[in-house]
Amino acid sequence: MCDEQVISNFYGRAVKAGPRVIPEKCQKQPAIVRLGKRKWRCARCQSWLSEKENKLPSGEIYCSNCITLGRLTSADTLYTIPEPNHFAQSPQPVLAWTGQLSNLQQKCSTQMLKAVQAEHDFLLWAVTGAGKTEITFASLAWALEKQWRIAFVTPRIDVCNELYPRLQQAFPTVSILLQHGQAQIPYQYRQLTVCTVQQLLHFVKAFDLIIIDEVDAYPFVNNRLLHQAVRRARKATGVTCQLTATPPAKLVRAFRRDANKELAILPLRFHQQPLPQLTIKVCSTTPAILAGQTQRYVWWMNTIARWVQAGYPFLVFVAVVEQLEMIYRYIKHHLTTSSIRGTTVHAGDPFRVQKVAAFRNREYTFLVTTTILERGVTFSNLQVLILAADARHFTATTLIQIAGRVGRKSAAPTGEVLAVCRQYTWALKRARREIAFLNRQGKNLVTK
Ligand SMILES: [Zn+2]
Structure with a gap:
């Protein structure tokens, strides 16, 4: 028998079971899959592995690309339970933030909420110092009340650490988890997860909404593995919202062309003054x-x-x-x-x-x-x-x-x-x- 907390560890995640009991309803898959004669593939980060470079003395194959998240070998099994959105209902309204948005922030906030409700991907191009985080609050509140599972991610640990207390303050009754390479907090099943993009590699079809802050920052930009992690961690019906002050031109073009994607530009800082020119x-x-x-x-x-x-x-x-x-x-x-x-x-x-x-x-x-x-x-x-x-x-x-x-x-x-x-x-x-x-x-x- 497994208790609820052990079971919830597998909700929307593909992880090793460790020494604890494996719930019966878990789906199983080998961590490193053999595909072809000398070709292997990591089920967590989807990297192709060669037998020559990734063989351990014991004869097992391991993945070197996602080793920072814990080593996976061909002897390991990953366990998953499909995401059930099984959260305690927080008292409504969930948003306790009482600050005031500027007119322009409000416009972007409404645009984002409409995109999220329509399940359209959204890109917020807001200048540095525009107050991006507050713009997401209305959409977050709506999604939380809808019992959506949400990830607020960023490539940078310091941004995670800064975001976490702000979200806790804005949504005091919602249980929020902070996860990154330097956070010594054990994983817990929570409706809202604040984490680095790398941490998304643990998740499979878990999130209804993924908000990515600083999409153009290292190491996310041009990193195929991490972009794949976002797609994999999101449900098929899920929505991705990207926030940035300096979007790659390609990304802006993609959003301008696609009718199912929404782009909002916020060219003024919250104090309404122009950006300093070089x-x-x-x-x-x-x-x-x-x-x-x-x-x-x-x-x-x-x-x-x-x-x-x-x-x-x-x-x-x-x-x-x-x-x-x-x-x-x-x-x-x-x-x-x-x-x-x-x-x-x-x-x-x-x-x-x-x-x-x-x-x-x-x-x-x-x-x-x-x-x-x-x-x-x-x-x-x-x-x-x-x-x-x-x-x-x-x-x-x-x-x-x-x-x-x-x-x-x-x-x-x-x-x-x-x-x-x-x-x-x-x-x-x-x-x-x-x-x-x-x-x-x-x-x-x-x-x-
Ligand atoms: Zn891997």
Whole structure:
């Protein structure tokens, strides 16, 4: 006999049973399926596996592509119970959020709700700082009251961690599960799951609604395995809603062409001010500074000095980790006020979270950073300098996201984004063009 909690572990998921009792009504399938003479396929991530590369000393085949979710071998079995939507009814209305949407947010929120009700896929293209999460609340509330099972996913763990408490506050009577590689919470069957896209690989036809935030962020963008995971985790009748500030052109085209897909554009931030545009300046000395070949004073130090004098915090973006220390020392060397504190930060930095928190608390005036801080960080009065903006690391998407860090607070809705390069790249041009497009759209809405 199995208790309800053990059984619910298998609802809409394909997982190993472990040492616990396997419910009788489970569907079974081998974790690694043999298809052809030397070809195998992983039932969890659908990757093709070769016998040569994936054979264990014991003779079993294992999948190396989804090993971070726990190793699967050809000796394992995956168990599933079709999703029954078996949730306790939460007291209605489920939405406790009492904030006010702007007119434009409200319009997008209504458009999204209509799409979800019609079971149409939806794409929300909303500029950075537009308040995307709140726009989803009406649709979430409707779907929760309809007893739908929902996943709110994003490629980034920090976005998950930020989303989870906000959703808990907005829907206090709904049981919500947070799942990602670093969350030490055991899996539980819940109506609303907040997780990274990778976690969807555990699910099969589970969700009636999947909301994906930051669809264009690493590692989701261009990742076939993860896109497949979304399709597989969704019910055949399910709806996918994608949220992004910088959608790939291909995605926008696909949504514009298809009558069964809805696209909403929100070109204005919640404070109704336009996005800060990139100022692009050419400088031939900067590459030598980045390479540590000269300490010669360059004109963009004047800009930094002006920010320092005004008391503004600022971020300096560089393309690669090796340039961080060089630029940090260069700026410190030329700053006339020695009391100005700054530091460097990058993805592999063990003190990254603490440093960003210290910057937010104004303990640091500046951070020299790689593109790791392109998303998900909001600081008041922030100014931005991008060095070697023509490096291939600065794609149009990255540049738009970086510009989007500036002017996010209604008390300080503007700021400078200075991009220093040796030559204009296609990415720089596209970023400027897209920001100009959104600002034009926004202006039309304001003057209407
Ligand atoms: Zn796999």
